[in-house]
Amino acid sequence: xxxxxxxxxxxxxxxxxxxxxxxxxxxxxxxxxxxxxxxxxxxxxxxxxxxxxxxxxxxxxxxxxxxxxxxxxxxxxxxxxxxxxxxxxxxxxxxxxxxxxxxxxxxxxxxxxxxxxxxxxxxxxxxxxxxxxxxxxxxxxxxxxxxxxxxxxxxxxxxxxxxxxxxxxxxxxxxxxxxxxxxxxxxxxxxxxxxxxxxxxxxxxxxxxxxxxxxxxxxxxxxxxxxxxxxxxxxxxxxxxxxxxxxxxxxxxxxxxxxxxxxxxxxxxxxxxxxxxxxxxxxxxxxxxxxxxxxxxxxxxxxxxxxxxxxxxxxxxxxxxxxxxxxxxxxxxxxxxxxxxxxxxxxxxxxxxxxxxxxxxxxxxxxxxxxxxxxxxxxxxxxxxxxxxxxxxxxxxxxxxxxxxxxxxxxxxxxxxxxxxxxxxxxxxxxxxxxxxxxxxxxxxxxxxxxxxxxxxxxxxxxxxxxxxxxxxxxxxxxxxxxxxxxxxxxxxxxxxxxxxxxxxxxxxxxxxxxxxxxxxxxxxxxxxxxxxxxxxxxxxxxxxxxxxxxxxxxxxxxxxxxxxxxxxxxxxxxxxxxxxxxxxxxxxxxxxxxxxxxxxxxxxxxxxxxxxxxxxxxxxxxxxxxxxxxxx
Amino acid sequence: xxxxxxxxxxxxxxxxxxxxxxxxxxxxxxxxxxxxxxxxxxxxxxxxxxxxxxxxxxxxxxxxxxxxxxxxxxxxxxxxxxxxxxxxxxxxxxxxxxxxxxxxxxxxxxxxxxxxxxxxxxxxxxxxxxxxxxxxxxxxxxxxxxxxxxxxxxxxxxxxxxxxxxxxxxxxxxxxxxxx
Numbered sequence: 001x002x003x004x005x006x007x008x009x010x011x012x013x014x015x016x017x018x019x020x021x022x023x024x025x026x027x028x029x030x031x032x033x034x035x036x037x038x039x040x041x042x043x044x045x046x047x048x049x050x051x052x053x054x055x056x057x058x059x060x061x062x063x064x065x066x067x068x069x070x071x072x073x074x075x076x077x078x079x080x081x082x083x084x085x086x087x088x089x090x091x092x093x094x095x096x097x098x099x100x101x102x103x104x105x106x107x108x109x110x111x112x113x114x115x116x117x118x119x120x121x122x123x124x125x126x127x128x129x130x131x132x133x134x135x136x137x138x139x140x141x142x143x144x145x146x147x148x149x150x151x152x153x154x155x156x157x158x159x160x161x162x163x164x165x166x167x168x169x170x171x172x173x174x175x176x177x178x179x180x181x182x183x184x185x186x187x188x189x190x191x192x193x194x195x196x197x198x199x200x201x202x203x204x205x206x207x208x209x210x211x212x213x214x215x216x217x218x219x220x221x222x223x224x225x226x227x228x229x230x231x232x233x234x235x236x237x238x239x240x241x242x243x244x245x246x247x248x249x250x251x252x253x254x255x256x257x258x259x260x261x262x263x264x265x266x267x268x269x270x271x272x273x274x275x276x277x278x279x280x281x282x283x284x285x286x287x288x289x290x291x292x293x294x295x296x297x298x299x300x301x302x303x304x305x306x307x308x309x310x311x312x313x314x315x316x317x318x319x320x321x322x323x324x325x326x327x328x329x330x331x332x333x334x335x336x337x338x339x340x341x342x343x344x345x346x347x348x349x350x351x352x353x354x355x356x357x358x359x360x361x362x363x364x365x366x367x368x369x370x371x372x373x374x375x376x377x378x379x380x381x382x383x384x385x386x387x388x389x390x391x392x393x394x395x396x397x398x399x400x401x402x403x404x405x406x407x408x409x410x411x412x413x414x415x416x417x418x419x420x421x422x423x424x425x426x427x428x429x430x431x432x433x434x435x436x437x438x439x440x441x442x443x444x445x446x447x448x449x450x451x452x453x454x455x456x457x458x459x460x461x462x463x464x465x466x467x468x469x470x471x472x473x474x475x476x477x478x479x480x481x482x483x484x485x486x487x488x489x490x491x492x493x494x495x496x497x498x499x500x501x502x503x504x505x506x507x508x509x510x511x512x513x514x515x516x517x518x519x520x521x522x523x524x525x526x527x528x529x530x531x532x533x534x535x536x537x538x539x540x541x542x543x544x545x546x547x548x549x550x551x552x553x554x555x556x557x558x559x560x561x562x563x564x565x566x567x568x569x570x571x572x573x574x575x576x577x578x579x580x581x582x583x584x585x586x587x588x589x590x591x592x593x594x595x596x597x598x599x600x601x602x603x604x605x606x607x608x609x610x611x612x613x614x615x616x617x618x619x620x621x622x623x624x625x626x627x628x629x630x631x632x633x
Numbered sequence: 634x635x636x637x638x639x640x641x642x643x644x645x646x647x648x649x650x651x652x653x654x655x656x657x658x659x660x661x662x663x664x665x666x667x668x669x670x671x672x673x674x675x676x677x678x679x680x681x682x683x684x685x686x687x688x689x690x691x692x693x694x695x696x697x698x699x700x701x702x703x704x705x706x707x708x709x710x711x712x713x714x715x716x717x718x719x720x721x722x723x724x725x726x727x728x729x730x731x732x733x734x735x736x737x738x739x740x741x742x743x744x745x746x747x748x749x750x751x752x753x754x755x756x757x758x759x760x761x762x763x764x765x766x767x768x769x770x771x772x773x774x775x776x777x778x779x780x781x782x783x784x785x786x787x788x789x790x791x792x793x794x795x796x797x798x799x800x801x802x803x804x805x806x807x808x809x810x811x812x813x
Binding site: 034039042043046050053054057382393548556563567 | 674
C-alpha cells in the first residue's frame with residue numbers, strides 16, 4: 001500500500017488570542033466589583049454580569065459618583081463587563097460596551113485599551129477589516145501590561161489579512177516576550193510561508209519547536225511547530241529531518257497521534273518498515289475513534305506485509321476489520337440514539353454538567369451511544385458554538401423556571417404581610433395622630449417662647465418673667481387703685497403704690513436669674529421636643545416600612561412574571577431550533593465518519609485477502625522448498 | 634498579560650491524513666449560516682434575561698432585605714498562601730448565620746481578589762455580636778482553626794461587613810472585620 005502524503009496547509013488565520021479572561025488580580029477594591037470577580041473566576045459569568053451591571057448602573061445614577069467606591073475603578077469595571085460578556089458569548093454587547101468606552105471622554109491609556117479590546121473582539125469573530133480599523137486607532141500611550149498583547153494582536157491581524165511583511169517586524173520584536181514564548185516564533189514561520197519562503201519557515205518552526213516551555217500552552221505550540229515542520233519536510237521528501245522534528249512532539253500531547261502516524265510514514269518512505277512498526281504499534285493501542293489511530297490500524301499490517309510477515313499482517317487486518325465493524329455499529333447506534341432525541345437529553349443531565357470533565361465522562365456512561373462521539377464532534381467549531389449556546393440556554397431556562405416559581409412565594413409573602421399589618425394599622429395610626437398633635441402643640445409653644453427669649457435678649461422685659469402670684473397680686477392692686485376715687489385715703493393710695501413697687505422691685509431684681517432659668521427650661525423643652533420628633537420619625541419609618549413591605553409590588557411582579565414567561569417561551573423555541581441543528585450537525589458528522597470507516601473497511605478487506613494469498617503462497621513456497629520427510633514436523 | 638493558549642488557535646494547519654480525508658467543516662457547512670443567526674438570537678435572549686435578573690434582584694432585595702434591616706457579610710482572602718481555607722462559620726448574636734465549605738474553584742476565585750458574599754439577612758437596629766470561625770490547613774499539613782468575636786452597630790442604613798482572612802502568622806489581623 002502506498003501512503004499518500006497529502007498535506008493540506010491552510011494558513012488562513014493564525015493565532016487567535018484567548019477569549020478574554022479575567023485579569024489575574026481584581027483591583028483593590030469595590031465590594032460589588034470584587035463580588036462579580038468572585039463569580040467570574042468560577043466561570044459563572046451570568047452571575048458576574050448581573051452583579052457588575054447592577055453596580056455600574058447604580059454608579060452612573062449617582063449625583064456625586066466621585067464619592068462612590070467604584071469611582072476609581074469604573075474603567076476597569078467597564079472592561080471587566082466586556083470580558084465577562086465575551087466569556088458568556090455575548091460578542092455583540094461586549095463590542096457595543098467597549099465601543100462606548102472608546103467614544104467616551106476617557107484618558108488616552110483607557111481609550112487605547114478599549115481599542116485593543118474592540119479589535120480583539122472583531123478578530124475573534126473573523127471581522128478582520130473592523131479589527132484592523134480598531135487596532136489602528138491605538139495612538140499614544142498604551143498600558144504597559146497589555147503592550148505586548150496589542151502588538152501580538154496587530155501582527156495576527158496583519159497575517160490574517162495577508163500582510164506578512166508588516167507582521168514580521170512586530171513578531172521579531174516580540175520574540176523575547178516571556179508570556180508569549182513560542183507564539184511569535186510560530187507566527188513568523190507562518191509569515192514566511194505566506195511569502196512562499198519555505199526554507200525560512202522551516203528555520204522558524206525549528207526555533208519555535210525548541211523553545212523552553214514551562215506551561216501547557218507553550219508546550220502545545222512547541223509540539224505544533226514540530227508537527228508542522230515534520231509534515232512539511234515529509235511532503236518535501238526530507239524524511240530523516242522530518243522524523244527528527246516529529247520525534248520532538250510529546251507522546252502525551254494533543255498532537256502526538258498525528259506525529260506518531262507521520263513518523264511511521266517517514267520511515268516507510270525510506271523502506272525502513274521495521275522502524276515504522278514502533279510508532280504505529282504505540283498508536284494502534286490508543287483511542288480507536290481517532291482518525292490517526294484508525295489509519296495506523298491499516299498502516300501497521302501494511303508494514304508487516306512489506307516485511308513479508310504476511311501472517312501477522314493478515315491477523316492485524318482482521319483486527320482492523322473487527323474494530324472498524326464494531327466502530328461502525330457504534331456509529332449507527334449513536335446516530336440512531338441522536339435521532340431518537342437522547343443526545344440532547346444527555347447533554348443537559350445535571351449530574352454530568354456539575355463535573356469538570358463532563359465531556360469525557362459522557363463517554364464512560366454505559367448504554368449512552370448518544371454521547372460517545374461528543375469529544376470528536378467538539379472538534380467542529382460550529383458544533384462547539386451550537387453546543388455552548390444550547391447549554392447556556394438550558395442554564396437560562398432553569399433560572400427562568402426557578403424565578404417563575406418564586407413569584408408565587410413573593411405573592412404569599414406580600415399577602416401574609418398585608419393580613420398582618422392592615423388590621424393593626426388603623427389603631428396605630430390613631431395613636432400616631434395623638435402623638436403628632438401633642439408634638440405640634442409643643443412645637444408651637446416652644447416657638448412662641450423662643451421668640452420671647454429672643455426679644456428679651458434684645459430689650460429686657462422683666463414683666464415677661466413675673467410669676468403667676470406676682471401677676472395676680474399686681475392685677476389686684478391695680479384694680480384696687482382704679483376702684484379708688486380722687487377723695488380716697490392718700491395713705492391707702494400710697495400703700496397700694498408701695499406694694500406695686502415691691503412687686504416691680506422683685507420682678508426687676510430677679511430678672512437675670514429668671515432669664516437664666518427661662519433659658520434652661522427652654523432647653524429642656526427642646527430636648528422633650530427632640531425626643532418626640534425622634535419618636536415621630538421612627539414611627540414614620542416603621543409605618544412606611546410596614547406599608548412598603550406589601551404595597552407597590554403588584555405591578556412589578558406582574559410585569560416580571562410576564563417577561564419571564566415570554567423569555568421562557570422564546571428560549572424553548574430557540575432551544576428546539578438549536579437542538580435540532582446540533583442533532584443535524586452531529587448526525588452529518590457521524591455519517592461522514594461512517595463513510596470514512598466504510599472506506600477503510602473496504603481497503604482492509606482487500607488487503608486481508610491479499611495478505612492471506614501472500615501468506616498461503618509463502619507457505620506453499622516453503623513447503624515446496626522443503627524435503628518430503630520434513631513436512632509435518 | 635494573558636497567555637494565548639493552543640486550544641484557542643484557529644487551526645493554522647489542517648493535516649489531511651488520507652485520500653479519504655474527513656472534513657468536519659464541510660459536513661457542518663449547510664447549517665453554518667443558520668447557526669450564526671441562532672447565535673445572534675441567543676445573544677439577544679441572554680441580554681433580556683440579564684435585564685430580568687437585574688430587576689428581579691432589585692425586587693428581591695426590596696422585598697426580602699429592606700435597607701433599614703439589611704446586613705450583608707463578605708469574605709475576602711488576604712494571604713492565600715498562608716493557609717488553605719476549608720470552611721468559614723459565621724454566627725450573629727449566637728445564631729448560626731452561615732457555614733460555608735469552600736470548593737477549589739471558590740478558593741481560586743478568592744485568591745484572585747474575588748470577594749464572597751457569605752450572608753445577607755435582616756437585623757434590627759442596635760449593637761450586635763458577630764463571631765467568625767475559620768477552619769483550614771497550614772502548609773505543614775496541620776489543622777488550623779481560629780475564632781474571633783466582634784461587635785457592630787446596625788443603623789437604619791444597610792450594613793456591609795467584610796471579613797478579611799489573613800490566616801496564622803498575621804497576628805491580630807488573622808481575622809479582621811472591616812466596615813465597607
